[in-house]
Amino acid sequence: MAIHGDLRSVSLATTSKHRPAHVLDLLRSRVGDEESRADAVPRLERRVADLLGKPAAAFFPTGTMAQQVAMRIHADRRTTRTIAFHPQCHLEVHEHKGYEIVHGLSGLPVGDYHSLITLADLDAIRQPVAALVLELPQREIGGLLPAWDELLAQIDWTREHGVASHMDGARLWEAQPFYGRAHAEIAALFDSVYVSLYKGLMGISGALLAGDTAFIEHARVWRDRLGGATLGAWPLAVAGERGLDELLPRMPEFLVRARTLAGMLGGIPGVQVVPEPPQTPLFHVHLAARPDRVLEHAKLLADKAGLRVFGQVRRSANPMTCSFEITVTEQFDDVTDVEVRDFVGEVMLAAG
Structure with a gap:
């Protein structure tokens, strides 16, 4: 060859x-006037909330912060500090136990290291759980996705057991064609959803967390407590909009x-x-x-x-x-x- x-x-x-020079070239025509720049983050939040069919969404500088905040709120709403996730979940593998050290949560790996979580794996849980994290797709094992019926069954399990359902949707944009369903229909299964502005959307950085209005207002408080205030974040929002317009x-x-x-x-x-x-x-x-x-x-x-x-x-x-x-x-x-x-x-x- x-x-x-x-x-x-x-x-x-x-x-x-x-590739900063390339990114700047792409965004040059989108910068707009001062008023447009000031509205960039709220505009993106509204757009993503609508796209996901959720009442509200909040911008975060990183997905790591967004997901840890989501887990904190779900645990605070319940009587347990345990969160469940795949053994190769990003929270477990790449974040230095942030959920535990910063938020006082306990992690429960569920299922096989090299396979998707199954309903049988959830049925085998023998302790109270505040939230279940499902990553769509599961990146570390090749971008695998559960069949739609299996996903529905797992969400039914969370509802039957009073467990919050959270989607690690960093690559939801890439997963949607597999299901052939609207983003909002997929997101409707979950109590909270995190999506990324880079990865498939090729933005600079940034993430959004979507859910009900009270949940997102609480998330904004935790974002500010952790130093994630969005002042000056308009370039990240503009780059995210470019991804939604051109790449989604x-x-x-x-x-x-x-x-x-x-x-x-x-x-x-x-x-x-x-x-x-x-x-x-x-x-x-x-x-x-x-x-x-x-x-x-x-x-x-x-x-x-x-x-x-x-x-x-x-x-x-x-x-x-x-x-x-x-x-x-x-x-x-x-x-x-x-x-x-x-x-x-x-x-x-x-x-x-």
Whole structure:
């Protein structure tokens, strides 16, 4: 396999946060006058609340803050400090026990480390729980999503047991085409919903938390207590609006392309795609090669070809294998599927 064409500087592994000049160019025409900038955050909050079919939404500087606040409020409304989530939930894996150290909550991992939470896993819980976090999609296991009927059954379980339901919807925008239902219909299942302004929307940073009016007013208080006041956040809101206008309508297109690309990558010896086919524009590529050799040869090839498909790899329990993540976004407008396939194929020939 060989990569053809002129050398170009294309990185599919770099998000828009790492391309400030590009972001500024995109936003230049959207800045507006002072009044428009002052209304940017409230305008975005109203828009996202309407899109999700919730009475209110509040802007947060990070999803980490938004979700911890949501868990705090759900626990404060109930008689238990325990929250339940998947073993690879973002709150557990990436936030240094913030829910516990900052908010005095106790985490209860539910289900298998490598599989989605099931109704049987919830039925096996034998202690009071304040809230259940369901991540749609579950990023760390390849962007998997539960079937709609399974999701409904799990939400019914929360209602029967007096447990709050919270959606980690950082990638809800990418998940919606799989269900083929309106964002509001999906969000209606949950008491609270967090969505991200970057990731699939390719914004700068920021998140929104949506729910009932009293819940969101309480969330605003906690946001301010934690230093998340939104003064000067209008550039983040404007970038988020750009994503909603230009990228949200393209999510079905991104899903189709992810499935086509995954099919091509899966044909390379030593390569396996998870899940197959992808359920969202995000999927994982597993390589039968040592991670150090993969990174070494990927860097050499990137320097030669001007194309970088991934910036890091995930090590696995087997030291002879590793994986990386692909999310099809607008960055793929600058590269063909054949180029991505050939890049991965050449890495495998050298490292496998």
